Amino acid sequence: MGKFIRAAVVLLLLASCGGGAGRFSAPNDLENACSIVQERPHYLRAMQAAERNWGVPVPVQMATIHAESRFIGNARTPFRYALGVIPMGRQSSAYGYSQALDGTWDEYVQETGNRRARRDNIRDATDFMGWYMHKTEQRNNIPKTDARNQYLAYHEGHTGFARGSYNAKSWLLRVADGVATRAARYDAQLRSCRRR
DSSP, X not given: OHHXXXXXXXXXXXXXXXXXXXXXXXXXXXXXXXXXXXXXXXXXXXXXXXHHXXXXXXXXXXXXXXXXXXXXXXXXXXXXXXXXXXXXXXXXOOBTTTTBOHHHHHHHHHHHOOTTOOTTSXXXXXXXXXXXXXXXXXXXXXOTTOHHHHHHHHHHXXXXXXXXXXXXXXXXXXXXXXHHHHHHHHHHHHHHTTOO
């Protein structure tokens, strides 16, 4: 009986320490922008700050985050496997809410001087997204309100978008169409609940 009690105490202690994982979990209802910002008001504050700094509308940010990470703060790409069983590392270095790649994140940090920025921090992730989409408007002439093409450039990179690399990826075009639809829906929802 002593081993059972010890095991139960250890499990209880581990469970009480596991609360950190919850801070990276997604909001409960990802289909409703009002529900997201009611549950996580700091998300809205972060996105509004990015909109002020970079001009990217909140619904465009929200729809892009939904497509990239489903609002999971520590999201990573899946592992690749050789022969179906031998782990070969992750598909890419994408991490966090915005799924920023290591190199692009480093460029953001260097250009903005935001040395303490973290990809698993919603405020930093939305600022990164605003910075990137601002550059997209400058380099690729895509308005910040154009959720579909902003997403394509976000996914493919500025050069890839300019080359039209997305045209060979029917699945990506479907995702981009979904981002545009979701951005419009989030915009209508946010207007209806008077959160903007």
